[in-house]
Amino acid sequence: MKPLLLAIGLTMATSAALADDLVQYTTDESYADVIFGLENAIVDQGLVIDATSHVGDMLERTRQDVGSDITIFAHADVYSFCSAALSRKVMEADPMNIRFCPYDIFVAQMPDQDDQTIIGYRGFPDGPMKEVEALLDTIVRSAIGLD
Template structure:
């Protein structure tokens, strides 16, 4: 019964807002960008919880599946981290924001360009996270 009520409430709420990805050009190598991202995150007083080596995984699985090299470059990676104060703020506003934590900033090689990017959360309650991610990415892109 509760499941049916929850589903009905979701339908009544209307369509979900879509998150977006924003990128910033980086003048240098992906390896250089990765170092600057790490420094920018730590410069905000944050600890990196995990680094996901996406490009290496794409190369490895691409070779196994005969798909070729990574479409995001072999140095592509995402840095995952959290901010206790900002996470508390957004989860106080909406406890379901737990689903967005940890947050990530990534570097990738798209074509001949190196880009730094992050997700932009559509929910208004995630504005403090969007501000944090923008500060970090803009510091890297400078």
């Protein structure tokens, strides 16, 4: 009986962890419109974009160099930023929350789905980081007009 309970417990823990890994929204807005909305939503929160990683461009540029003929994204960028006040709050609660900083939001479009854009972020563990997750969700929803 105990091994069965352990297996059920591990299955439930794995499902919960997987559910926290990714939060994403799909919209029929153009990629350019979602990017524009995201940049404005970040700035509207009083935040500054620290970096934009052009992941899609990098993967396409290096595709043949690594021996692939697959185009993964038509477009894909990751926006990184931080909130000094919120970061201080979550790191005062647990200094190891540094591992989550800066905060990232991705925007992607698949090559065969130019009528859909995906925007999202990674989920955070229960506790103080849920406040960061709420901020990211507010920004993402604002970017695509769900606020």
